[in-house]
Amino acid sequence: LLGRMNYEYIFKYIIIGDSGVGKSCLLLQFLEGSFKANHEATIGVEFGTKIITTDNGTNVKLQVWDTAGQDAFKSITRSYYRNAAGALVVYDITNKQSFINVKKWLEEAQVNGNKEMVLALVGNKSDLESKRQVSQQEGLDFANKNGLIFIETSAVSASNVSQVFMNVASQIIRKINSSIIDPSIEEFGVRKVGTMGDQGALRRDRVAARPSGSENNGGCC
Ligand code: GTP
Ligand code: MG
Numbered sequence: 001l002l003g004r005m006n007y008e009y010i011f012k013y014i015i016i017g018d019s020g021v022g023k024s025c026l027l028l029q030f031l032e033g034s035f036k037a038n039h040e041a042t043i044g045v046e047f048g049t050k051i052i053t054t055d056n057g058t059n060v061k062l063q064v065w066d067t068a069g070q071d072a073f074k075s076i077t078r079s080y081y082r083n084a085a086g087a088l089v090v091y092d093i094t095n096k097q098s099f100i101n102v103k104k105w106l107e108e109a110q111v112n113g114n115k116e117m118v119l120a121l122v123g124n125k126s127d128l129e130s131k132r133q134v135s136q137q138e139g140l141d142f143a144n145k146n147g148l149i150f151i152e153t154s155a156v157s158a159s160n161v162s163q164v165f166m167n168v169a170s171q172i173i174r175k176i177n178s179s180i181i182d183p184s185i186e187e188f189g190v191r192k193v194g195t196m197g198d199q200g201a202l203r204r205d206r207v208a209a210r211p212s213g214s215e216n217n218g219g220c221c
Contacts, residue, residue: 049062
């Protein structure tokens, strides 16, 4: 239905945080509106795209990179902070350690990302209130101290999931409109798309999305 929807910008996002906090589930809920209960740790990096309409009516294609939280993948995922316009730093409200580790993830993002990257602190699994180990106030305090958007989500109930992606996009739009982010500079992770460029981008995505092995058998990439 929306397959031919036009968009004005492409924003690149990255999702980071400890293994098991629900990064992949958040992305799946955002992209497809579904929840998958069994945890398959992400290997390296996966990505998905979705077109959204921000609160000021701008259509934006989000290109979201979902990273592996396991330490073994740190050096691989590090290169994906480059050219990211937005970052979701996710912890699990039922896992205190994942909240303590947010400090490390934030440092990773600040060292490896661009200085105008819009960051959101995301306390996931808000459906598990009885198992809560991190209060909403603790999350909010940390976010305020570090200039982050703050939101609690549930990938199970979908509570606040699309809002996270939208709020980050709205803040990026504000930075573009006030010339803090220049879309012509690649490192900001924002691309302005003309009508022709739009079609070009769609074509490239289809090529990239084609399953491997359809033309050459077994070759990687
Ligand atoms: P890595 O890929 O290893 O970095 O982990 P991840 O952050 O991508 O975690 P993933 O999305 O795979 O979720 C881990 C587990 O948490 C899954 O088995 C889900 O069942 C569960 N989970 C994720 N989000 C929620 C949530 O909002 N509520 C509840 N109750 N469980 C969740
Ligand atoms: Mg994952």
